[in-house]
Amino acid sequence: MKRSVLSVLLLGLLLVTAQCGPSSGGGEAPQASATKTVVIGFTVSQTGSLNVSSIRQDNGLKLWMDQVNAAGGITLSDGTVVKFKTVSYDDESNKDRVQELYTRLATEDNADFLISPYSSGLTAASAVIAEQYGKVMITTGAASDATYQEGYTLVFQAYTPASRYLTGALDLLGHLDPSVKKIAFVNENDKFSTDVVAAAQVYAESLGYDIVLAESYDSGTPDFGPFINKIQAAAPEALMGGGHFQDGSTFARQLHEKGIPLKFVALLVAPPEPDFSEIGDGALGIVGPSQWEPQAEYTPESAEAAGVEWFGPLNDDFVRDYEAAYNEEPSYHSAGGYAAGLILHKAIVDADSVDTAAVKAALDRMNILTFYGGIKFDASAESHGLQIGHEMVYIQWQHDDAGNLMKQVIWPLEGATAESLYPKP
């Protein structure tokens, strides 16, 4: 009997320790003395509800890395050539293992820098680990303001924060039609959309809008029919809100089917996605805030005019290279992923080092313009790392000459590629 106890115990021990030992080939072979390979770690939602945006983000980041490595890496002043490699795992779009995987990245895989997962929720969980192991983390696809108000010092945001997602849409509406007063805010009952709409609502009130309806709907709502009837009864002239991709598409399609007479509709997340046009005529006239668009107008000249440094590829080059690499049009998630790499790139160049403290200091000072837009971080203690240089652009789905749906940038006016279609047909 004793023997069997012992053997089972041993078996258990074996099982446990076998899994703990270094399993993957993490150790790098001896390298040429002048080359340093910097490891960038992150998780991607290969499966689960976030997988589309997350994979685009991953694609963007990988494109940046491939380009830098192909160009021979970054050469520091002491002659060291910095090259990059990535290590990434599937986080399944949920939080269960995010911390386990980021700890693995920070310790087992010896990542020098971290990139956030996609979404504010997962990023909040990973930020604790980044801060704890003293790793700089560039967040992308994580807009909620709250993460940057928790006292982290090493977390830097590439996205315009949630609180500024819809404020520009209100400015746009005021510009298009000052006579519009009645506005409805409807949003998915989740963290991101609630944060966005709460901030937009405050701004709308300060502008003197009459908020005729402010209501949220459950994330799993399959059918918006009854809710839309309620909106119709409140008779708003403009509608803002939404949530994510699936509900946004459904909502827009049903608004169209029901023929609700709205002059202006701005929805989150869904409209800037290239696939949004799948819903056909329902997409026409819908406005959406976007972190970046393929038609973006940021150029080295505009950087010079604004008195900031230009960094990275030209917009058209990025779009072309991305399409060549992945055979799809880049969305703002793709650009955000690329921008995260670019931010790290610039910080390493500025710091002339891959040391965390030096890179952090460079990020604190950073003030640049890229194809993706401006990048500048809040350096104050209260909201350290919050993005303050980047602005949203607003797109609208319009018909081109051949009658096909296409996205046009309509705000801010300096970057507009077309006149707004107003009122919404």
Place this chain on the structure above:
Amino acid sequence: MKPLDKSHDTPWRNPGLWLALATTAVIGLSPALSGNKAYAREVMFTVLMSVGLASSLNVMLGYTGYVNFGHIVFFGLGGYVSFYLLSVHRLPFYIAVLAGGLSAALLAFLLGKAILRLRGAYFALATIGVNEAARSFVKNFGPFGGPTGMTLKFQVYQAYGGADRALWIAYIVLVVLAVAVILVSFLVKTSRFGLGLMAIRENEDTAEVMGVVAPNAKTWAYVLSAIFPGMIGALFFFKNGNIEPDDAFRLQQSIEIIVMVMLGGQGLVLGPLVGSAVYQRLRGYLLVSPLFKNIQLAVAGVLLLIIILFVPAGLVGWLRRRSSRLRRVLE
């Protein structure tokens, strides 16, 4: 039944207990022996969390025979209550953890009075309803932050000597909890109370005729199985730094816990322990393995199906059937 009767007199002399406790302790202490302590700690946190959740579920599922899809409700509620106390009222961590466990127990007591009258699939369906109702309610509940949930300031960890130490503290508490769950699971199984539960599992009406006060026994089993997930939820979300409704009340997670119990063998002390360790390490391996990581979900599904079809008694149950000698040590 013989070994069970013997152990009934002197549970401390039962090798099965010591095997289960030792296995838990080995898992719990393994990070200290590992080359990469922090990563091993995170891996073992996931494993031990599952051990605690699965073993506590086993009291209802394995001993009493009630399939509970709402086990994660206690995890979520405990997480929320303790998080609320920590972040809003700045109460100490240990008190928050206790409060998490107690609130879960209270909910189980009240809920048990109502839904434990249902049997079989009706009970299972009711627990799905409870989970979904809880999730959608918390999403609309202002004090808990509604849809945005709550976050902890990074400085909160300073009170425990920095984030690194805080994570170790959370881990050590979890190890203690896991050992406690195993102990409770064993003591229940070998007690009169446990015999009553198992009688209910075999045939509830007969059990009542034999003198088991089924409603009371079931309610207390439910309460007992709720305390631990309540406290584990508190630890998990303390470590995570934020809490949101969809993370706290994930129906899928309840199902995964059931899978773990079945994988190891329901109704056994060692079953959920082995089941959760194997399940979590398997998922963990598939997630990071270069070969499988893109279709890890499907691969895990195939493996699960094979086990259910061909090893229905679970891994430990299968071992027990192999030899009478093993039956004596694998409780």
Place this chain on the structure above:
Amino acid sequence: MVLIASLIDGLLIGFIYGIAAMGLSLIWGVMRVINLAHGAIIALGMFGVYLAFTGLGLNPYLALLLVALTGLLSGVLVYGIAVHRVINAPYLSTLLATFAVNMIVIGVGTAAFSTSPRNVAFALGSLSLGVITLTWTRVAAALVAVLVTALLYLFLYRTRPGKAIRAVANNRAAAELMGIPSSWVLALSFGLGTMLAAISGGLIATFLPFTILAGAGYQVKGFVICVLGGLGNPLGALIGGLLLGAMEGIIPAFLETSWVPVLEFVLFVLILLVKPTGLLGSRK
């Protein structure tokens, strides 16, 4: 007026809820299996119609026939591979077996289709009467749901295999004694349940955007509906679906829309407590 419009909207989606739940109810009634792969099959039905429409240019309603047939066959297949071996084990085993099937379908589906929303760009126009708007694709879907229910009942009550299914549902052991090959009957029932799931998915695809994960929501609603209408009673499922749809239509008129699921599930638990056989269920 808004109330009437919302009620109509709710009832129209209710037909779809009903038919999505009918398969769950049928499978439970015949073999006491809670089919956790139901949602995944609904999603596959959506993709079936989507692929046939965008890939082959097939009319969605024609595609629906194809989807139904594939659903029936794959249901029999799933039964043979995953369920038959454990059909006599405690119901937890079949539950987990179908959960494993769900993991496999979703895992492969995500790898193949990603979780990007798809939309079948198909419309039949709509009819507007003041605030009431009737979209013809929805009306058609409701009609198909009624038709399918009628056909199912004709099958169950007028044909030999249908009667065999009812006999097995009533008492499997007795049916076997009477010479009914219960394995084939069970496989057929599982196939029918799966077919109903695939049809409901296909119908949803004609008027709502969807993703590979969209079936899960209908599955959970399916449980609620089964309880409303009485577990194991397919016609009850349709009526339960209509009730749920009507509730979802009316509640937003009085409360914040985000409270709908709270009320839905609280009511669900209460009904279970008061009358576990369902509002329409018979005594057993």
